[in-house]
Amino acid sequence: MPADGPARRPVIPGAGRMPVPDLAVDRIASAPGAARFPESEEHVGRVTLQTVADKVGVSRMTVSNAFSRPDQLSAQLREKILAAADELGYTGPDPSARALARGATGSVGVLLSNSTATAFSDEVASAFFGAIAHTLNESGLALTLLSSEPSGEVVPARDVAMDGVIVYNCDPASGAREQVVRRGLPIVNVDQASEAGTPGVNVADREGARAAARHIVELGHTKVALVTKSGEPPYGIVDPGEADRHRASDGYASIERLAGWTEALEEAGVTPVVYRLPIDAMGGHGAILAEILEAAPDTTAVLAFSDVIAADIVLEAQDSGIDVPGRLSVVGFDDNPLALRLRPQLTTVRQDVSEKGRLAASMLVDAVRSRRAGGDASPAASVTLPTELVIRGSTGPPFEAPGA
Amino acid sequence: MPADGPARRPVIPGAGRMPVPDLAVDRIASAPGAARFPESEEHVGRVTLQTVADKVGVSRMTVSNAFSRPDQLSAQLREKILAAADELGYTGPDPSARALARGATGSVGVLLSNSTATAFSDEVASAFFGAIAHTLNESGLALTLLSSEPSGEVVPARDVAMDGVIVYNCDPASGAREQVVRRGLPIVNVDQASEAGTPGVNVADREGARAAARHIVELGHTKVALVTKSGEPPYGIVDPGEADRHRASDGYASIERLAGWTEALEEAGVTPVVYRLPIDAMGGHGAILAEILEAAPDTTAVLAFSDVIAADIVLEAQDSGIDVPGRLSVVGFDDNPLALRLRPQLTTVRQDVSEKGRLAASMLVDAVRSRRAGGDASPAASVTLPTELVIRGSTGPPFEAPGA
DNA sequence: CACCGCTACTGTAGCGGTACAGAAGCCCGC
DNA sequence: GCGGGCTTCTGTACCGCTACAGTAGCGGTG
Structure with missing residues (x-):
């Protein structure tokens, strides 16, 4: 019988909790x-x-x-x-109430390496986020940026409501990623050592780096310097013994690129000089080339971790009268728009970061959806996107010393 | 006596709701x-x-x-x-449950102009977001990116759980901002026409633009082109009548900068040529300069909406044998890192986007906190950050035609 | 006219927590 | 020996919404 009175009224709405x-x-x-x-x-x-x-x-x-x-x-x-x-x-x-009742929040997180500030440091990273945001948006999901670093009592990876997470280039030591796993949220790894059972998107960093190094070798260079990024000291020119020591904190891309370079150089019997830059350096790199040339004056080619670094090196060279590529060849990585703004234009290894973002986002969207549908979605396979060597004007044959 | 039986058990947890x-x-x-x-x-x-x-x-x-x-x-x-x-x-x-019970979600949104994809288009915008993310993070808040464009049934501004919103350079026509206002969330406007009662952060775009134009005028230029951004056609060279028509959809910064330029030029009796670029153009601008020179071959100076555009123009000039600043002076805006990577380095108007982000974030944090504390916080005043003309190598006196 | 299948609406029972006001035990001082 | 002031835990009453299982009404049917 519905006749047992009118619809129930809220019980003293707003009282009992409010301070008044x-x-x-x-x-x-x-x-x-x-x-x-x-x-x-x-x-x-x-x-x-x-x-x-x-x-x-x-x-x-x-x-x-x-x-x-x-x-x-x-x-x-x-x-x-x-x-x-x-x-x-x-x-x-009310979105919060709805989230609780429905069991879905309508937003997914991107778990960033410790410093949220540097995540956006260059146009390439930005394009990646842009692509993610755009793809998610099409599915009606918002994007929440999560630092893997706790701040005070709050641990974003644990305390932020979300339906899934993209783990991006995140220091494994932070434990943030594990936190997310324990929460049982769908995950997609990006630029991250692949992990069994978790889908991920990677780029062929190693292969790209290898191609870059081969290009240099084929041009005839034998005195090569590598500029890489690292999560911990020592920075600067590194002792030969340290050169290929990989640390997880260096970031997956650094490790892979360094590995690719050294593999190809080793094949050619070239032993490079290695220069390590702090991982959170944000451009405006000072005198990298000067240091390299001081340690190895006969260097004729530099392979750099990114286009931003490469550009800095090219400019440093030009500003000190060293011709590129006449006396020094420089190769970057990423194919940042700035590679085209440089004169000479930068030889680099292209990766499609927009595609990377799009893909990661849509994989996550699928995972979230299938979970919501109760389906036990097969944990989508991992994907590796190709890289491509793009030869432009910043590389050429090594300078023949007049006296040789 | 609490001995009246053990704590209540959840009733068949998880069942009864799941579809499977x-x-x-x-x-x-x-x-x-x-x-x-x-x-x-x-x-x-x-x-x-x-x-x-x-x-x-x-x-x-x-x-x-x-x-x-x-x-x-x-x-x-x-x-x-x-x-x-x-x-x-x-x-x-559980974060969702906690959010409901506490009435706070632990994340704040940034409401972006329609296209989430282009929001990150350049290093300047990225630095802004980086600063916001960083500042929020220090307060234990996560940052959620919101598109002002609905996608399907979902309207981010309405449906995403958050404690406050930074409205960034957001097309007023989208109504997204109004939605947020109606929800009663604390708001901070950024790069947005100021609104009574709502705190905001702006930069002195107009003054900066005026300074840039004055600089050009003082160098003796009288044939000046302006390159601005616009939310709607017509693009390209604009009829004189259209030139200073402002549309809200152009974005606050565009409007202000254009106003600043024209004010200063008018004072000097200079009537500029105006070129409008789509607001979501992402660099790699084609032949802007060619078009300008076709319409006004005697142009000796260009004032550009951003450093990215300015750089494209400088490169376009150089690639077609036009010396900068010998034959053409170019001024950018923002003081993007790329301004220093250009040769000659770019004369530009500096704004401190990191500070802008930091400030906006901390203003919002304050608003959120004081609301949570029940206090009816005075709606923090608006702030205008200064801009500064930075004179570098891309500007100089106008070219004296040999035949003159 | 009981029976069926619809559509349109309602009631109940949660979702997983937190705020607040107790209540129990305990040490203190007078 | 008793009221008071801790500290430490517990019970109740929500937060605001949604899933699911009804219940009503209603036209068509055999």
């Missing part, structure tokens, strides 16, 4: 008779589904459906409800 | 990620506070306190609870 209980009670007590609020009817606390339901005289559920499942009620009633909601200033279901 | 209860249970038990927990006791559904509470034999509230308010229980018991939680694979309070 007395006032609230007071208001409630006098509300029925005297509507001293300009608001059409009295209605005190927050506007909720119930508020709207009461106004229209339907059940709360019907209002919910009006917003979230239009096919569940007549168009006519829906209009009426929406109008009432609008009048009350009700904007739609 | 059997499968779901199955999955939990066998999922690769979940399997590695020793699972002391069997326990199927989701692990919640109650699960842990039952295991330790305390109330749910005490477990909650162990995680969220350590000072509310003895260190000893807390340890015990944490250990039990760990053993059960309980990661900590």
